[in-house]
Amino acid sequence: xxxxxxxxxxxxxGSYLCELLLKKGYIVIGLVSQKYNIGWQNIEHIKDKLVIxxxxxxxxxxxxxxxxxxxxxxxYNLGGLTFVPxxxxxxxxxxxxxxxxxxxxxxxxxxxxxxxxxxxxxxAKIFGLPxxxxxxxxxxxxxxxxxxxxxxxAHFLVQSMRQQFDVFAVSGILxxxxxxxxxxxxxxxKITQTAVKIxxxxxxxxxxxxxxxxxxxxxxxxxxxxxxxxxxxxxxDDFIIATGELHSVRDICETAFGYLKLDYQxxxxxxxxxxRKTEAKALTGNPSKANxxxxxxxxxxxxxxxxxxxxxxxxxxxxQL
Numbered sequence: 001x002x003x004x005x006x007x008x009x010x011x012x013x014g015s016y017l018c019e020l021l022l023k024k025g026y027i028v029i030g031l032v033s034q035k036y037n038i039g040w041q042n043i044e045h046i047k048d049k050l051v052i053x054x055x056x057x058x059x060x061x062x063x064x065x066x067x068x069x070x071x072x073x074x075x076y077n078l079g080g081l082t083f084v085p086x087x088x089x090x091x092x093x094x095x096x097x098x099x100x101x102x103x104x105x106x107x108x109x110x111x112x113x114x115x116x117x118x119x120x121x122x123x124a125k126i127f128g129l130p131x132x133x134x135x136x137x138x139x140x141x142x143x144x145x146x147x148x149x150x151x152x153x154a155h156f157l158v159q160s161m162r163q164q165f166d167v168f169a170v171s172g173i174l175x176x177x178x179x180x181x182x183x184x185x186x187x188x189x190k191i192t193q194t195a196v197k198i199x200x201x202x203x204x205x206x207x208x209x210x211x212x213x214x215x216x217x218x219x220x221x222x223x224x225x226x227x228x229x230x231x232x233x234x235x236x237d238d239f240i241i242a243t244g245e246l247h248s249v250r251d252i253c254e255t256a257f258g259y260l261k262l263d264y265q266x267x268x269x270x271x272x273x274x275x276r277k278t279e280a281k282a283l284t285g286n287p288s289k290a291n292x293x294x295x296x297x298x299x300x301x302x303x304x305x306x307x308x309x310x311x312x313x314x315x316x317x318x319x320q321l
Contacts, residue, residue, distance in 0.1 A: 003027040005072050007057060007101075008079030009050070010039030012181040013121065017076060017224040022049055024228075029070060031055040031063075031079065042181050057101025060108070067108050067116070074231050076119045077105060080150075083185055084125070087147035098150035102157055110165040117231045118158075122171040124216070124242070124283045126152040134216075134286040137173065137240055159238070168236045172227050175242035175285045178305060179220040180312035188217065188252055192309040195256040196317050198267050206264075207271040211250040216284040218243045219300035219308075229294040242285025243298050255306040260314075 004021050008014040009030030018028045030043070033056040043050065053069075055062035057079055066072075080098045081087060087094040102120055109116050127135050128142040143152040155171050162169045182189040187208070194206040218241075226241045250264075257264035290296045300308075 001025055001027060002073040003029065003070055004074040004076065005029045005031060005066060005070070006076045006078060007031045007055075008077075008121075009052075010042055011078060011082075012039075012042065012179055012183070012220050013177075013224055013227075014076075014078045015039070015042035015181060016179070016221045017078065017227060018043065018050060019046060020221075020224055020228060022046065027051065029053055029066065029072075031066060033057070033079075057097050057104065060104045063104055064108055067113050072113065072116045074117045074119070075105065075109070076121075076227060076231075077102060078121045080121070081147065083183075084145055084147045087145055087150070091146035094146050095150045095153075098147070099153045099157070102154040106157065106161045106167075106169065109169070110161060110167055114165065114167055117168040117236075118170070119227050119231055120154060120158045120169070120171045121227075122155045122158075122173045122238070123148070123151045124173060124175040124240075124285055126155055126173070127283060130283070133282070134242075134244060134284040135240065136286045137238055137289060155238075162236055168231070170230045170236045171238045172223075172230055173238060173240045173285070174223055174226075175216040175218060175240070175283065177218045177220045177223040177241075178309065180309045181220070182309070187249060188306070189309065189313075191249075191252050192256045192306065193313045193317070195253075195260055195262065195264075195267075196310060196313040199260045199262060199314075200317055202317070204267070206253075206268050208249060208253075208268055209271065211253065211268070211270070212248055214246045214248045214282045216242045216245060217247055217252075217302055217305070218298050219305040222298045222300055226290060226294060226296045229296055233293070237293070239290045239294065240285040240287055241290055241296070242287045243302070244284060244287055245302065246282060246284050247302050251302070252306055255303055256310050259307050259310050
């Protein structure tokens, strides 16, 4: 029976990953910081099957205690600050958590726990405004904002520590992945939840930025499987996890409102405050390496993903009436 530690276990990815690992017979330990007490609803249904430890990516001593207490086979670092606009407001905290938090874990692994396999949650945003379309694992890294800078630095750190100390440390370069557990501050969930509220007569309009902005959107439960597969390989390596397909914010609106028998054009208004000045445009990933080496490919279509989210929000809002 393997033992895995997940940082950020109450988040979207963390909660789906712990469900997957529990099904595979793992002992799952979740590292939870008292400073960021959010997302508990995501693991409420399985909390009695988990081991929760207090700890913080900012605190090396708390991390060491967990490593010393358990014989960890795998560590999945999914914790961090992930909302790009917030990184402009708190760049120092973003770098401390997203970069130095990784450094603290890797230092523990390389000095005392070299048998532990490590997964780092990287992001497509490290590519910034790439000339390669679609992007591959060899595409030039050129981040545009503090969040992307922190993730890019962590990505390089994983590679350098892997080479220097011969540890099993990998990065998953994940493109946008959504689900019904996505935070409402993200555009996909903002659209599905507001569309439902409009349908129920709770609000009258939805304010968005650029409807033509595009992204490579996949389904989070599919993507956490790729994380697990990366740590089951004979050799450590980094992989792009993506669908290879682009969809626009307008596509999300059409799918979400359409499922509710509404025309999004009657309710969506454009607000400049939601247009990001330095947002990376039209990032689309080439997942062929993951398909070839890991045997991974996305299972859930874009349309089904958005409809799943709408159904969830409909049920959520109706239960709150």
